[in-house]
Amino acid sequence: MLGMIETTFNPKAVEPIWSEAWEKSGAFKPSNAPGADPFCIVIPPPNVTGSLHIGHALNNTLQDILVRFERLRGKSVLWQPGTDHAGIATQMVVERQLAAEGNIGRREMGREDFLKRVWAWKEESGGTIFKQLRRLGASCDWSRERFTMDEGLSAAVLKVFVALHKDGLIYKDKRLVNWDPHFETAISDLEVVNKETKGHMWRIAYPLEDGSGEIVVATTRPETMLGDVAVAVNPKDERYQSMIGKQVKLPLTGRLIPIIADDYADPEAGTGAVKITPAHDFNDFKVGKRHNLPMINILTSRGLLNDDVPLPYRRLDRSVAREKVLQDLEAEGLRRGEDNITHTVPHGDRSGVVVEPWLTDQWYVDAPKLAVAAIAAVEGGKTKFTPKNWEKTYFEWMRNIEPWCVSRQLWWGHRIPAWYGPEGSIFVEESETAALAAARAKFGRTVELTRDEDVLDTWFSSALWPFSTLGWPQQTPELKTYYPTSILVTAHDIIFFWVARMMMMGMHFMKEEPFHEVYIHALVRDATGAKMSKSKGNTMDPLELIDKFGADALRFTLAAMAAQGRDIKLSEQRIEGYRNFGTKLWNAARFAQMNECAVWDQYDPASPQQTVNKWIVGETAKAVADVTRELEARRFNEAAGVMYRFVWNVYCDWYLEFIKPLLNGSDEEAKLETRRTAAWVLDQILIMLHPFMPFITEELWARTGEYGHKRSGMLITEAWPKLSEKLIDPTAEAEINWMIDLIAETRSTRSQLNVPAGAKIPLLLIGADRDGEARLERYQELIDRMARLEYSTSAKDAPKGSVTFVLAGATVALPLEGVVDLPAETARLTKEIAKLEAEVKKMDQRLGNADYVARAPEEIVEELRERREEEAASAEKLKAALKQIQGAA
RNA sequence: GGGCGGUUAGCUCAGCGGUAGAGCGUCUCGUUUACACCGAGAGGGUCGGGGGUUCGAUCCCCUCACCGCCCACCA
Numbered sequence: 001m002l003g004m005i006e007t008t009f010n011p012k013a014v015e016p017i018w019s020e021a022w023e024k025s026g027a028f029k030p031s032n033a034p035g036a037d038p039f040c041i042v043i044p045p046p047n048v049t050g051s052l053h054i055g056h057a058l059n060n061t062l063q064d065i066l067v068r069f070e071r072l073r074g075k076s077v078l079w080q081p082g083t084d085h086a087g088i089a090t091q092m093v094v095e096r097q098l099a100a101e102g103n104i105g106r107r108e109m110g111r112e113d114f115l116k117r118v119w120a121w122k123e124e125s126g127g128t129i130f131k132q133l134r135r136l137g138a139s140c141d142w143s144r145e146r147f148t149m150d151e152g153l154s155a156a157v158l159k160v161f162v163a164l165h166k167d168g169l170i171y172k173d174k175r176l177v178n179w180d181p182h183f184e185t186a187i188s189d190l191e192v193v194n195k196e197t198k199g200h201m202w203r204i205a206y207p208l209e210d211g212s213g214e215i216v217v218a219t220t221r222p223e224t225m226l227g228d229v230a231v232a233v234n235p236k237d238e239r240y241q242s243m244i245g246k247q248v249k250l251p252l253t254g255r256l257i258p259i260i261a262d263d264y265a266d267p268e269a270g271t272g273a274v275k276i277t278p279a280h281d282f283n284d285f286k287v288g289k290r291h292n293l294p295m296i297n298i299l300t301s302r303g304l305l306n307d308d309v310p311l312p313y314r315r316l317d318r319s320v321a322r323e324k325v326l327q328d329l330e331a332e333g334l335r336r337g338e339d340n341i342t343h344t345v346p347h348g349d350r351s352g353v354v355v356e357p358w359l360t361d362q363w364y365v366d367a368p369k370l371a372v373a374a375i376a377a378v379e380g381g382k383t384k385f386t387p388k389n390w391e392k393t394y395f396e397w398m399r400n401i402e403p404w405c406v407s408r409q410l411w412w413g414h415r416i417p418a419w420y421g422p423e424g425s426i427f428v429e430e431s432e433t434a435a436l437a438a439a440r441a442k443f444g445r446t447v448e449l450t451r452d453e454d455v456l457d458t459w460f461s462s463a464l465w466p467f468s469t470l471g472w473p474q475q476t477p478e479l480k481t482y483y484p485t486s487i488l489v490t491a492h493d494i495i496f497f498w499v500a501r502m503m504m505m506g507m508h509f510m511k512e513e514p515f516h517e518v519y520i521h522a523l524v525r526d527a528t529g530a531k532m533s534k535s536k537g538n539t540m541d542p543l544e545l546i547d548k549f550g551a552d553a554l555r556f557t558l559a560a561m562a563a564q565g566r567d568i569k570l571s572e573q574r575i576e577g578y579r580n581f582g583t584k585l586w587n588a589a590r591f592a593q594m595n596e597c598a599v600w601d602q603y604d605p606a607s608p609q610q611t612v613n614k615w616i617v618g619e620t621a622k623a624v625a626d627v628t629r630e631l632e633a634r635r636f637n638e639a640a641g642v643m644y645r646f647v648w649n650v651y652c653d654w655y656l657e658f659i660k661p662l663l664n665g666s667d668e669e670a671k672l673e674t675r676r677t678a679a680w681v682l683d684q685i686l687i688m689l690h691p692f693m694p695f696i697t698e699e700l701w702a703r704t705g706e707y708g709h710k711r712s713g714m715l716i717t718e719a720w721p722k723l724s725e726k727l728i729d730p731t732a733e734a735e736i737n738w739m740i741d742l743i744a745e746t747r748s749t750r751s752q753l754n755v756p757a758g759a760k761i762p763l764l765l766i767g768a769d770r771d772g773e774a775r776l777e778r779y780q781e782l783i784d785r786m787a788r789l790e791y792s793t794s795a796k797d798a799p800k801g802s803v804t805f806v807l808a809g810a811t812v813a814l815p816l817e818g819v820v821d822l823p824a825e826t827a828r829l830t831k832e833i834a835k836l837e838a839e840v841k842k843m844d845q846r847l848g849n850a851d852y853v854a855r856a857p858e859e860i861v862e863e864l865r866e867r868r869e870e871e872a873a874s875a876e877k878l879k880a881a882l883k884q885i886q887g888a889a
Numbered sequence: 890g891g892g893c894g895g896u897u898a899g900c901u902c903a904g905c906g907g908u909a910g911a912g913c914g915u916c917u918c919g920u921u922u923a924c925a926c927c928g929a930g931a932g933g934g935u936c937g938g939g940g941g942u943u944c945g946a947u948c949c950c951c952u953c954a955c956c957g958c959c960c961a962c963c964a
Contacts, residue, residue, distance in 0.1 A: 194962095274964050566894075576926075580924095594922085644912095
């Protein structure tokens with residue numbers, strides 16, 4: 001029993017019911033209706049063990065709006081859900097748990113047991129985020145949920161890795177990587193964050209071997225001198241000409257290293273002489289290669305100094321070693337001063353520790369080659385960015401892309417399918433069996449193989465997401481129908497991490513772009529404007545907001561704030577305002593119900609005879625066109641704004657007020673038409689608003705369908721309105737707008753004159769105001785019309801010489817004689833006159849310019865002239881009125 | 890160093906070549922049978938500064954200032 005609608009909507013009670021009903025009904029699955037266009041979005045997979053933060057809420061709200069919109073428009077919609085295993089992040093969480101429980105660490109535990117533990121954590125917390133997304137109303141096809149480490153996706157990863165390897169697009173290389181000494185793994189360039197840090201620039205003297213003096217180098221990292229293999233100076237640098245080719249005796253180690261000439265040395269920087277440490281600096285690495293210098297690694301995987309440094313420094317932490325090196329140099333009298341500087345230091349984005357360039361063997365994807373097709377797809381318009389300016393960012397990065405280091409020295413992830421055999425042989429195959437077979441073929445006998453210990457970067461599997469979730473490498477019907485997907489919705493912080501890589505993998509393996517459009521939305525920032533992130537923990541909790549205001553309010557707020565181009569600072573007040581919007585809609589429905597505005601399935605929007613009804617039908621047609629256009633253009637804020645204004649400012653403020661007398665009147669035919677129209681418009685509102693506020697609209701759909709014509713199904717399966725522009729009746733539009741304008745004008749007139757309702761003001765004031773006489777006539781006409789339409793009974797009863805009417809919630813009284821607050825009115829008129837005179841002056845100037853240049857269209861000049869005259873005349877009238885008032889006083 | 894974005898009402902932000910907008914907040918008024926999560930009104934802005942284009946600039950162009958973000962470099 002639904003019964004009478006209460007005064008407010010109760011989201012907590014209602015939302016779970018609809019969530020379940022929708023899912024059970026199969027409404028989230030693609031309709032696969034014959035002839036229906038496909039529409040597909042793959043969800044940006046959240047971390048499997050994560051929970052919903054406000055960024056997810058925004059991201060998924062926007063996707064859900066599009067998905068529900070297209071579903072209503074009759075497309076066969078697939079919103080593909082899934083989660084990411086989030087290698088480093090998840091492993092980190094579990095390691096922390098182990099530490100907190102006082103358990104043994106992962107190394108002591110061993111790979112197998114540790115992975116068991118991670119899987120257990122995945123099982124325990126893995127469902128959380130999808131439960132939360134359901135609360136938000138996300139209409140994903142939950143039956144198709146995928147996980148980057150499930151069987152199918154893991155198979156895709158293997159296949160891709162092997163295929164790329166066979167094509168030479170994945171290779172193993174020994175080069176410098178960003179090494180995270182905390183996690184003891186390589187990380188990609190993107191996982192390094194540079195932080196401004198206060199530090200020192202130390203100057204150190206390296207004595208020349210021949211005793212002819214010294215060369216002073218500058219460095220921020222003195223401990224790395226233990227791995228120095230040369231000192232470089234610029235060949236054009238006069239100061240050092242004579243030293244090129246000489247040897248210096250490297251302090252603390254006694255090694256002899258050469259002074260070399262290389263353009264890399266900048267005479268302006270430091271002392272102009274730079275120490276070269278190829279194993280621990282990316283630039284030095286290049287110099288080392290150029291000059292065939294040895295590479296001396298001085299660090300262990302944990303960032304301690306290794307055994308290739310003199311005894312006193314071995315096993316010291318790099319920071320401790322720095323102090324000791326400085327002290328020892330001081331003792332030897334080789335320090336040549338220092339400066340305080342601020343410089344940026346690379347840190348691991350997850351670990352937060354300083355990362356080290358470190359020389360290791362890693363697997364690389366040949367990103368520069370894969371980028372070619374990915375760039376072309378965007379250049380050729382196959383994939384479009386919204387807003388378009390992000391294409392520039394995309395191009396910039398893609399055109400300068402570096403090889404992508406994809407191996408990680410972690411355990412949680414896809415293990416690299418490479419096996420090592422005798423004589424340095426490597427077999428990259430999809431299974432151990434295949435690798436063994438390949439090895440047997442090579443060696444002519446069965447050999448022992450050991451598998452690569454490393455796993456792949458999390459983003460490797462994410463890069464396959466658009467096709468792997470649709471079934472690839474199987475040629476599934478879904479893959480055929482929904483690839484390329486329609487649109488990807490994501491935030492700009494992962495364009496490089498994710499979007500770019502999906503483009504590369506999609507173009508390579510599918511030969512087609514993974515999505516036609518990439519919609520980049522803003523980041524939701526915290527109060528200080530800082531980026532909210534999973535690891536920082538400075539997030540707003542969307543679940544709390546949903547508890548407090550309902551999912552619809554949160555969704556509508558996020559949509560209304562999702563303007564293209566600016567990040568969002570969310571405030572609760574705003575959400576509260578949109579919660580009130582829901583209540584407003586709710587009460588409009590309540591009003592309709594109380595007035596027996598029942599749905600009628602035979603309703604023809606072209607049929608109304610009453611002016612107000614013709615008008616609202618036209619307004620509805622406009623709203624449909626507007627909201628459709630804005631959603632198609634992905635201007636979510638505009639689309640939300642259209643609905644907000646239509647519901648509140650048009651339907652509620654004016655239409656429902658205008659029809660009150662009709663509903664209470666005696667014209668039965670008009671009454672019936674009005675009831676049906678009001679109900680029909682409400683239906684259109686519910687449909688259009690459904691993508692934004694699915695719960696309240698679905699609930700009202702059910703409630704309003706309780707009387708009158710029976711609904712054929714849930715709102716979620718309705719059809720988006722298709723209304724002809726012919727429904728806009730210009731005559732009705734003009735009539736109603738005329739009334740609205742006048743009523744608004746009379747309202748403000750009363751207030752401007754600053755008299756209480758019912759008080760009396762002199763006729764001369766109205767008459768003397770701008771357009772005064774004409775206005776008085778119009779008021780009289782308005783009153784007549786409204787009386788005719790039975791808008792007001794009091795108009796008839798108004799005392800002679802005054803008019804009073806009630807409309808749109810306000811009593812408007814216009815007595816035509818009486819008293820007035822003279823000082824206030826004098827001030828107002830003076831101000832008004834000054835404003836008008838300024839206007840006239842401006843007009844004169846414009847007209848002067850226009851005549852002089854004589855280039856303005858005649859119409860405009862004419863318009864300007866007219867306006868000038870009007871303003872001038874008004875000013876004169878006001879002056880006259882002012883004189884009269886002053887005379888009276 | 891390269892790139893992107895921002896600067897509009899007290900706050901949070903839309904908008905835009907044609908007389909400045911919303912929500913919230915503030916102040917007045919309101920026991921009108923949908924809604925006080927409401928209604929009617931008011932106040933509050935030289936649209937960051939300076940140039941230019943234009944009949945007309947908050948909007949387009951140039952420039953400066955400040956703020957933020959991304960990338961690169963950092964001896």
